[in-house]
Amino acid sequence: MSSSPANGLSELHQPIRLRTSLFWSLYGVWYRHFRVYTKTFLANATPPLLEPLFFFTAVAIGLGNYVQPGGFEGLSYRTFVASGLVISSAMFTAIFETTFGTFVRLVFQKTYDAMLGTHLRVSEIFVGEMLFAATKGAVFSTVVLLVTMAFGARPNVWCVLVPVVGMLTSYLFASIGLIVTSYVKMINNFSFFTTGVITPLFFFSGTFFPIKGHYVWLDVVSNVLPLTHPIEISRALFEAHFTPATLAHVAALTAYIVVCHVLALRRMTQRVLS
Amino acid sequence: MEDSATHSAPLIIARGLTKQFGELKAVDGVDLDIAPNECVGFLGPNGAGKTTLMRLVFSAIAKTAGELTVFGLTPMEQRKQINAHIGVVFQDNNLDEELNAAECLLVHALYCGLDHRTARRRIAALLDWLSLTAKADSRIRALSGGMVRRLMIARALLNSPKLLILDEPTTGLDPQVRHAIWAALRDLKRQGMTILLTTHYMDEAQQLSDRVLIMDRGRIILSGPPNDLVEAHLERYVLQVSGVPTVPPLDGGIRHEHAGDADYFYAAAEQPLQALHERLAAKYAILRHANLEDVFLKFTGRGFNE
């Protein structure tokens, strides 16, 4: 094995310039997740992409036949549901990435140990990870948008901005996932979170029916739920109908992202460096 | 740390270094000076605190008390500057199993801050040096334990570190592979690499280390060049026997230790042990030079102490 010790090895000892900038660190982490994910892309991406399409077929197309003609809020029912599903698919992919995915990397694969053996900061490691989740969110919301359009959703041209909203949604839910993961000791604890939090979020954030105007308490609850805001923004883009409320949703989404980002990094730093 | 004035200053200095997990002192008041180009072996039973000590050095955990500097810098606070010049081979293999060998190294090279071109060049050179070129495109799952371990070593060298940390580099590997890895590590040593090595193999410590530190329950209980340790702490010869029901009265100059069903007799000269050997009707007996393992067992105890 050490047949050519002197030459080959001294070449390896040449001093090299290390790029320790924030950008390159984030890129390194992002690239790792990208390579691992795309290595088995079909197996990874098919189920989470099929799921929103099942919902679309069953609810928007199937159940849609029984929904009031003319749909909601000036959108046909198919278009209405599509405007929610593009966002909820981004939420699901991000949540999965930073709950089960992060936990497996943390506890079983010890991926972060390898990263911590380098100059990478904990914050760089997890921002890189959330940026990868955000990338997935942008791709997922784009794919769901295109497919639902093929099946009869008719969004306004403003929907070209939907991937941006999907990306922000994923970043937000990736940070929420990290916060949850930082407390979890056993992998099956996540089921409390997915069924107890994510499922109700999915149903009560206005994906399938307008939340507003039924009950006051429901209005209040839904406005507190983080998924409501990106869905309302997406819907505004779909119908090209922008109001002061749209701006408020943008502000709320931004605030959620900032707070959860800070909390996620603080919690994961504690968890990883101990 | 580049200039010649500080060249011989210790690379790592620890004073009263302590790491506590709850009530447990995993590292307990460790004093340490590691000189540049030194290869230091940390020996100790499982749970002695070897891994924890290494993790303090590369800022994977914060110390509880005491002082620690690495390259004259402060871990945790300056982990970026420190870790840029450290390579770590972890006790548990943690390569990305989904990727192939070259991809694993590429990903790690990017963490370290290499650009794609430099990364490719160094990966090729490292794979070549460790005879892994033919496996560049193999999935990690398809590699043998020895190959994965060599790949872990290659990965730790991507950033051209000044300090290499090896946490049990050859545990669980067959003898051929262990010797091949030792040869590679000796290459590195000749090139002037500073190496911290943890192991519970005495032969490994003896083969590679300029100095061994024996750890037990978080403390360094003994330190010195391996051969000096044996000379300083043990008689030259040992008769190791098992299955002896009663031990006869011993001549002066023979020291006796008993553990499990085995008895150890130590003496400065071979002759009295030879005589004892003939008197004992042992199922199994061997008369040999005392070695590092005997020192280790003398100080960490011959029973199970985990």
Ligand SMILES: Nc1ncnc2c1ncn2[C@@H]1O[C@H](COP(=O)(O)OP(=O)(O)O)[C@@H](O)[C@H]1O
């Ligand atoms: N993160 C941790 N939390 C709690 N206890 C720990 C942690 N890491 C190590 N320990 C404990 O500290 C002691 C030393 O462990 P370690 O440094 O891994 O020993 P070694 O590497 O010598 O086998 C052990 O008792 C171990 O259980």
Ligand SMILES: [Mg+2]
């Ligand atoms: Mg260990």
